[in-house]
Every structure is written in structure tokens, then in C-alpha cells.
Amino acid sequence: MTITRELIINGEHVPAASGKTTEDINPYTGEVYATVAAAGTEDVNRAVGAAADAFESWASTSPSARARIFLRAADLFEERTDQAIELMAQEVGGVSSWAQFNAALAANILRSAAAASTAPLGEVLATDLPGKYSLAVRQPYGVVAALAPWNAPLILGMRAVAIPLAVGNTVVLKPSEDAPLACGLFLADVLLDAGLPAGVLNVITNARDDASDVVTALISDDRVRCVNFTGSTKVGRIVGTLAAQHIKPTVLELSGKNSLVVLDDADLDYAVNAATFGAYMNAGQICMSIDRVIVDNSIADEFTDRFAAKVATLPTGDPTDPNTVIGPAVNAKAAERQYQLIDDAVAKGAKIAAGGQKLNHALVPATVLTDTTPEMSIYHDEIFGSITTVLPAKSAKDAIRLANDTKLGLTAGVITENVSRGISVAQRLRTGIVHVNDQPVNDEPMAPFGGAQNSGYGRFGGQAGINSFSELRWVTVQQKGHAQFPF
Structure with missing residues (x-):
């Protein structure tokens, strides 16, 4: 009825x-x-x-x-x-x-x-x-x-x-x-x-x-x-x-173009779990969702393999099924926009590490892209969907540069086993919110919530x-x- x-x-x-x-x-x-x-x-x-x-x-x-x-x-x-x-x-x-x-x-x-x-x-x-x-x-x-x-x-x-x-x-x-x-x-x-x-x-x-x-x-x-x-x-x-x-x-x-920075001393299992939650909760339709996982070069390949393997197993489909993790986009138009971002990125050289296939019912599978570049729309635009990208960084300084390469400064996360180092990186990120040793999707009613820049x-x-x-x-x-x- x-x-x-x-x-x-x-x-x-x-x-x-x-x-x-x-x-x-x-x-x-x-x-x-x-x-x-x-x-x-x-x-x-x-x-x-x-x-x-x-x-x-x-x-x-x-x-x-x-x-x-x-x-x-x-x-x-x-x-x-x-x-x-x-x-x-x-x-x-x-x-x-x-x-x-x-x-x-x-x-x-x-x-x-x-x-x-x-x-x-x-x-x-x-x-x-x-x-x-x-x-x-x-x-x-x-x-x-x-x-x-x-x-x-x-x-x-x-x-x-x-x-x-x-x-x-x-x-x-x-x-x-x-x-x-x-x-x-x-x-x-x-x-x-x-x-x-x-x-x-x-x-x-x-x-x-x-x-x-x-x-x-x-x-x-x-x-x-x-x-x-x-x-x-x-x-x-x-x-x-x-x-x-x-x-x-x-x-x-x-809007946010949010990054999770994974430093070279990170616990990889923890980083993979944090990235999966931060990128795909609510099918990525959260202003705090991870658009970019920025990973130190020394661990980038291993992280990407583990991350893609986990993402590929996320249950997708009917939101009324309590086991579903990836439900539909808010409407068919929103789902189509996400597929257009994938198609544009792949046409310009990006690689699909997980997901990417087209589904019905306004569903977009949890998708991981690598080798993204500034020529692609997904590099700059807020994704707001069940897609994320993995970018390698030469150093912590380079990771900060990549994370700050946006006019959208809502939130970020930094994963490291060295808390002092994490705080140092956090202080250099141009966002209204940052979480050390956690992913960006956090909210508490007593905390000041809001962004920087655009x-x-x-x-x-x-x-x-x-x-x-x-x-x-x-x-x-x-x-x-x-x-x-x-x-």
C-alpha cells in the first residue's frame, strides 16, 4: 500500500x-x-x-x-x-x-x-x-x-x-x-x-x-x-x-573529495578494513566517503591486491536483506553517473582492480580503480558512490600533496603505527576534519562538523x-x- x-x-x-x-x-x-x-x-x-x-x-x-x-x-x-x-x-x-x-x-x-x-x-x-x-x-x-x-x-x-x-x-x-x-x-x-x-x-x-x-x-x-x-x-x-x-x-x-592516507608503516590488514568501510558504507553515498586511498609506494601493490580481494566479496543487492552491504544508488540517474565516471577513467587508461560490471536496480558494484590521472573526471569530481581509487605516493610528503590536490576539504584519515607521525601528517591536510588511525567516515553530535575550502x-x-x-x-x-x- x-x-x-x-x-x-x-x-x-x-x-x-x-x-x-x-x-x-x-x-x-x-x-x-x-x-x-x-x-x-x-x-x-x-x-x-x-x-x-x-x-x-x-x-x-x-x-x-x-x-x-x-x-x-x-x-x-x-x-x-x-x-x-x-x-x-x-x-x-x-x-x-x-x-x-x-x-x-x-x-x-x-x-x-x-x-x-x-x-x-x-x-x-x-x-x-x-x-x-x-x-x-x-x-x-x-x-x-x-x-x-x-x-x-x-x-x-x-x-x-x-x-x-x-x-x-x-x-x-x-x-x-x-x-x-x-x-x-x-x-x-x-x-x-x-x-x-x-x-x-x-x-x-x-x-x-x-x-x-x-x-x-x-x-x-x-x-x-x-x-x-x-x-x-x-x-x-x-x-x-x-x-x-x-x-x-x-x-x-x-561536497568532499576525501582521502585515506596509508603510510609505509601501516598495519595492512587494518588499513584494508578501514578503507573498505570508509569507501563503501552506504554504497559510498556519504559526504565523508573515501574517494582516494593514497598508499606509500613500498606497500601499494600488496595493499591494492588485498583491498580489491576484500571489496570483490561485498554482498550487493536488495537493501531489505540484512546481509546486504552494497545497496542501490539513490536513483537510476545517480547510478548512471557513476558508470560514466568508470567508463571515462577506463577510456583514459585507468584499470579496474575490482567491480566495474554493470548491474540492474540502480546498483553499482563496489569498484576499485587504479592508475587514475588528472585527465580523468573521477580524479577531480566527488564520486558519491560505490567506487574508490588507489593512488601510490612516493613519500609522506607526496601523500600530503596528493591529498591536498583538491578544492574540496571536508575530511580525511591517516593510517600509521606511529601516532606522532600521523598527527604531523594530519596537521598538513587542508580539511575541516581529520582522523588519525581511522578512516574519514566519523560523526559525533558533540563534535564540530564542517569543511574547509569549497x-x-x-x-x-x-x-x-x-x-x-x-x-x-x-x-x-x-x-x-x-x-x-x-x-
């Missing part, structure tokens, strides 16, 4: 003003999984209006009251893990292990939000003015526009709204067209059932053809005071430009996330006597 869902505006489930709907397609079967309301600009206006009306009351709600809602929501989320796993399999082809990780981390993001709701709001500053207190105070912006992607829908949808809500903002969430339920409506259901007041979180789903109009209307609305977006650098550039035109602070978490700016998570979604004000209080004026 096809699921039918409406928009969530002011705590109510309502159709789009136009009555328009759009289909949510299962990428593995190609069948319609859900039909959802397709919002237009009139619906954006309604959602922003509801958020604006709810702001003053929500911002003045006590921190402990907000914390209780988030803690209750975290428990509810965990209780609904089976439903979340089903949603991810049907909407985006997420395999069971990936969906379980999404559900667990989304619940912990809610718990981190509960802690954030009671975080310190400012500090007392030094002052040269007699009888005066000088304060730096953090306050919520107001209405936040949140644009969340499909690839880790529970994590990234929740991350887009949790801290903004915790610090007193209200939110209008526009989830990806590829995951309107898992990335938006399901999350709102949990929060509303946990006691979130009407209007504090509103969800507008839309048809793909209307995305530009919906996003433009949302960001351009004067009542929206802050924007956050997770997605590709191409779209993030558009979002950031539009927000800047309206003088609105923005958090952008964008991978975006601003941070989600921890105190950095609180700062991103609250504005700093300088407040002084003349508490003793009166201030003196020269005239």
Missing part, C-alpha cells in the same frame, strides 16, 4: 495549497513508495508565518522544558528504529546496518540538543567603564530555514533542526525530494509526539521541478533570519549566494553548532551611579 503524507504546518497535517502531490520512488524496485504533498510558494509563506508566530513563545520556554522534549524525542526515536529502517530501505535504498547507525546517531543528536538547551548563554567581559557590567550574550536568530539531504536522512535531517531548535529558534525544514519522509516528516512526527509545540517545526515537501522556487521563496522571506544547507558544493554555492544577497548567516556543509563554512555540533545558530550580542548594565557624559 502506498503511503500518503501531507505538509506539517503549525502542528497540523495539511495538503499543498494547490492540491499538488509528488511521488517518492523506491530506487531498488522502481515502484512508488509514497505520495507526498508538493508545496509551492504559498505553502512556504504559511510555514514561515507559523514559525514566526511560534518564535517568541518557544524562545522564552525554559531550557529545562526544552530539554525534556528532546530527551523524550530521543527515546521515541529509538522505539521507532524498525520503522526508520523500513523508511530508509524503501526511500533511499539504505541497508540495515546503515539505517541502524542513522537511527542511533539521530537519537543521540537529540540528546546533545537537550544538553545544548541548557548550555551557558554568554560571559561577563572586562570593562574600563566604572559601575558597569559588560556582557556577551547569545540569543536565537528567529526562524531558521533548514535544507537537508537524502543520503543520511535521519542523521542529517535531525542535525539540520535539533540544535537550532534547542537554542530557541523555530525551523522550517525542506527535506530532500528523494527522502521526504525519513529526512523530514518522520522526524517531525517524533518531535511533535514528544511535545514540541505547534509551529516550532514545520516541514514542507516539494516536487523536484518546484525545488528552485520553493528554496528561493524560503531563503528570501524576510522573516527567515538564518539558513543551513547540507548537500553538493554546486547547490551550496547557489544557496550561499542567495542567503548573502539577503544578509543572512548560513552554515554550508558541502566544502563549506560554519559548523554543526557541540558548542560550535550552538554558536552557528545563535547571534552574539553585547549588552551593558550601568549598575552603580549614572554614566558621565561630556555635554
Whole structure:
């Protein structure tokens, strides 16, 4: 039976003003999984209006009251893990292990939000003015526009709204067209059932053809005071430009061209396991996924042989099968793009060490390419799929050069048995995140998450996330006597 869902505006489930709907397609079967309301600009206006009306009351709600809602929501989320796993399999082809990780981390993001709701709001500053207190105070912006992607829908949808809500903002969430339920409506259901007041979180789903109009209307609305977006650098550039035109602070978490650097003293078995997980979890459709394994020349051949052998055994197919590791791409178009990257690389001299064969059901087998060069699209473009490349390096210095040969600086990993050496390499990588003796796919709700260069700016998570979604004000209080004026 096809699921039918409406928009969530002011705590109510309502159709789009136009009555328009759009289909949510299962990428593995190609069948319609859900039909959802397709919002237009009139619906954006309604959602922003509801958020604006709810702001003053929500911002003045006590921190402990907000914390209780988030803690209750975290428990509810965990209780609904089976439903979340089903949603991810049907909407985006997420395999069971990936969906379980999404559900667990989304619940912990809610718990981190509960802690954030009671975080310190400012500090007392030094002052040269007699009888005066000088304060730096953090306050919520107001209405936040949140644009969340499909690839880790529970994590990234929740991350887009949790801290903004915790610090007193209200939110209008526009989830990806590829995951309107898992990335938006399901999350709102949990929060509303946990006691979130009407209007504090509103969800507008839309048809793909209307995305530009919906996003433009949302960001351009004067009542929206802050924007956050997770997605590709191409779209993030558009979002950031539009927000800047309206003088609105923005958090952008964008594309990555992520490297795992394997130094000559690495434990090869560990390096192979780390690379396999970091490259192929969620069929490589994670912003942190490994696009390039950069291996010291002295061990490159042995690493590649072991890596390719392991990759060739990864179970591929139906995401509802709990044994599946490589599920489908999010849609047939995404799968075809990956095959085009393989074909282009092979035509220009790359070799296939594992995978590469064409499959049905939007599946792309776990694929390893060697001998890639700058003339190939895959060398520069974010892969965002179940393909990775292995590049040999002459030295640690050369490995750093190769890892930094990109404008996308999200995350990286360094594998070595010498921790001091690993830290030294890590400090020279131009990324927002780096993990020594681990692969790049790591996420914790209390850590500052974000990239460098064209991978975006601003941070989600921890105190950095609180700062991103609250504005700093300088407040002084003349508490003793009166201030003196020269005239």
C-alpha cells in the first residue's frame, strides 16, 4: 500500500495549497513508495508565518522544558528504529546496518540538543567603564530555514533542526525530494509526539521541478533570519549566494573529495578494513566517503591486491536483506553517473582492480580503480558512490600533496603505527576534519562538523553548532551611579 503524507504546518497535517502531490520512488524496485504533498510558494509563506508566530513563545520556554522534549524525542526515536529502517530501505535504498547507525546517531543528536538547551548563554567581559557590567550574550536568530539531504536522512535531517531548535529558534525544514519522509516528516512526527509545540517545526515537501522556487521563496522571506544547507558544493554555492544577497548567516556543509592516507608503516590488514568501510558504507553515498586511498609506494601493490580481494566479496543487492552491504544508488540517474565516471577513467587508461560490471536496480558494484590521472573526471569530481581509487605516493610528503590536490576539504584519515607521525601528517591536510588511525567516515553530535575550502563554512555540533545558530550580542548594565557624559 502506498503511503500518503501531507505538509506539517503549525502542528497540523495539511495538503499543498494547490492540491499538488509528488511521488517518492523506491530506487531498488522502481515502484512508488509514497505520495507526498508538493508545496509551492504559498505553502512556504504559511510555514514561515507559523514559525514566526511560534518564535517568541518557544524562545522564552525554559531550557529545562526544552530539554525534556528532546530527551523524550530521543527515546521515541529509538522505539521507532524498525520503522526508520523500513523508511530508509524503501526511500533511499539504505541497508540495515546503515539505517541502524542513522537511527542511533539521530537519537543521540537529540540528546546533545537537550544538553545544548541548557548550555551557558554568554560571559561577563572586562570593562574600563566604572559601575558597569559588560556582557556577551547569545540569543536565537528567529526562524531558521533548514535544507537537508537524502543520503543520511535521519542523521542529517535531525542535525539540520535539533540544535537550532534547542537554542530557541523555530525551523522550517525542506527535506530532500528523494527522502521526504525519513529526512523530514518522520522526524517531525517524533518531535511533535514528544511535545514540541505547534509551529516550532514545520516541514514542507516539494516536487523536484518546484525545488528552485520553493528554496528561493524560503531563503528570501524576510522573516527567515538564518539558513543551513547540507548537500553538493554546486547547490551550496547557489544557496550561499542567495542567503548573502539577503544578509543572512548560513552554515554550508558541502561536497568532499576525501582521502585515506596509508603510510609505509601501516598495519595492512587494518588499513584494508578501514578503507573498505570508509569507501563503501552506504554504497559510498556519504559526504565523508573515501574517494582516494593514497598508499606509500613500498606497500601499494600488496595493499591494492588485498583491498580489491576484500571489496570483490561485498554482498550487493536488495537493501531489505540484512546481509546486504552494497545497496542501490539513490536513483537510476545517480547510478548512471557513476558508470560514466568508470567508463571515462577506463577510456583514459585507468584499470579496474575490482567491480566495474554493470548491474540492474540502480546498483553499482563496489569498484576499485587504479592508475587514475588528472585527465580523468573521477580524479577531480566527488564520486558519491560505490567506487574508490588507489593512488601510490612516493613519500609522506607526496601523500600530503596528493591529498591536498583538491578544492574540496571536508575530511580525511591517516593510517600509521606511529601516532606522532600521523598527527604531523594530519596537521598538513587542508580539511575541516581529520582522523588519525581511522578512516574519514566519523560523526559525533558533540563534535564540530564542517569543511574547509569549497566544502563549506560554519559548523554543526557541540558548542560550535550552538554558536552557528545563535547571534552574539553585547549588552551593558550601568549598575552603580549614572554614566558621565561630556555635554
